Amino acid sequence: MKAIKIDGRSIAEALRASVARDVALLRDECKFTPGLAVVLVGKDPASSVYVKTKARQAQAVGFKSQQFQLPSDVDEAELLAVIEELNADESIDGILVQLPLPGHINRWRVLEAISPAKDVDGFHPYNVGRLAAGRPALAPCTPLGIVHLINTVVSDLNGLDVVVIGRSNIVGKPLALLLGDAGCTVTGAQLQTRNLPSICRKADIVVAAAGCAELVRGNWLKPGAIVIDVGINRAIDSIGNIRLVGDVAFAEASERASYITPVPGGVGPMTVAYLLANTVKAAVSRRGLSLVRNFESSYISQSCSREHDRALDLERLT
Numbered sequence: 001m002k003a004i005k006i007d008g009r010s011i012a013e014a015l016r017a018s019v020a021r022d023v024a025l026l027r028d029e030c031k032f033t034p035g036l037a038v039v040l041v042g043k044d045p046a047s048s049v050y051v052k053t054k055a056r057q058a059q060a061v062g063f064k065s066q067q068f069q070l071p072s073d074v075d076e077a078e079l080l081a082v083i084e085e086l087n088a089d090e091s092i093d094g095i096l097v098q099l100p101l102p103g104h105i106n107r108w109r110v111l112e113a114i115s116p117a118k119d120v121d122g123f124h125p126y127n128v129g130r131l132a133a134g135r136p137a138l139a140p141c142t143p144l145g146i147v148h149l150i151n152t153v154v155s156d157l158n159g160l161d162v163v164v165i166g167r168s169n170i171v172g173k174p175l176a177l178l179l180g181d182a183g184c185t186v187t188g189a190q191l192q193t194r195n196l197p198s199i200c201r202k203a204d205i206v207v208a209a210a211g212c213a214e215l216v217r218g219n220w221l222k223p224g225a226i227v228i229d230v231g232i233n234r235a236i237d238s239i240g241n242i243r244l245v246g247d248v249a250f251a252e253a254s255e256r257a258s259y260i261t262p263v264p265g266g267v268g269p270m271t272v273a274y275l276l277a278n279t280v281k282a283a284v285s286r287r288g289l290s291l292v293r294n295f296e297s298s299y300i301s302q303s304c305s306r307e308h309d310r311a312l313d314l315e316r317l318t
């Protein structure tokens with residue numbers, strides 16, 4: 001029996017609908033609208049597409065959305081000045097600087113300049129440290145989306161063995177922390193890991209985020225495993241056509257897995273959806289509120305007039 005595809009597009013659509021309900025609630029009951037600012041440096045085609053997608057979806061859920069397009073040769077000080085202005089703007093709850101940045105700009109200096117309370121990408125060392133310590137934090141969007149996808153097919157993660165292939169700060173490392181907090185036994189692996197196939201064969205869940213086309217073969221998997229494919233790679237077939245493939249050999253893996261994410265249409269849509277969810281989370285946390293979801297509805301658990309929580313003790317809302 002072939003694996004069941006985990007439809008990231010429809011799951012992301014449901015999450016966006018939930019975010020839109022939250023935004024309407026905040027607007028109607030608390031008289032404010034969450035604001036998201038996206039900063040793009042240069043004209044990288046892929047980055048431009050991502051920024052347009054994020055802006056379109058932010059507007060669709062009812063956010064106040066702003067985009068800042070800066071030239072590729074912009075001075076680092078000028079970029080930092082834009083971030084400083086957005087940090088001070090009370091109408092902006094989330095700040096995202098689209099990566100990658102041009103080589104003359106120090107990426108870490110830029111990411112660390114963003115207020116941790118508005119760091120909806122979850123890349124600031126403050127949020128990274130809180131996540132590692134098991135404290136409430138704004139976590140990176142892709143790992144949050146992956147955990148959400150897994151939770152749609154298995155309700156209890158306690159005791160499950162997970163292999164995460166890839167150790168990036170954006171996916172691998174924070175995902176291992178989130179899954180560990182959920183009760184999983186997590187093995188972190190990479191391309192250089194010895195006996196990688198045999199390690200994967202012991203796992204209940206395999207997450208491939210190594211950036212290597214079709215790395216994970218079907219015979220690497222334990223029968224019935226859940227497979228999450230984070231990779232997006234361009235491959236050329238025998239007649240010269242370009243197609244997108246993941247880090248998993250999809251056809252082979254589908255013969256052994258119980259559930260599997262396709263590429264495209266799996267993890268990707270969840271990343272943008274969680275950017276929106278993180279923005280709502282930041283918006284209510286900055287105002288000292290708690291937004292509680294109860295099935296198809298949401299409610300505010302504290303007065304909308306409460307002063308901002310300056311301790312940045314962000315609550316988990318998603």
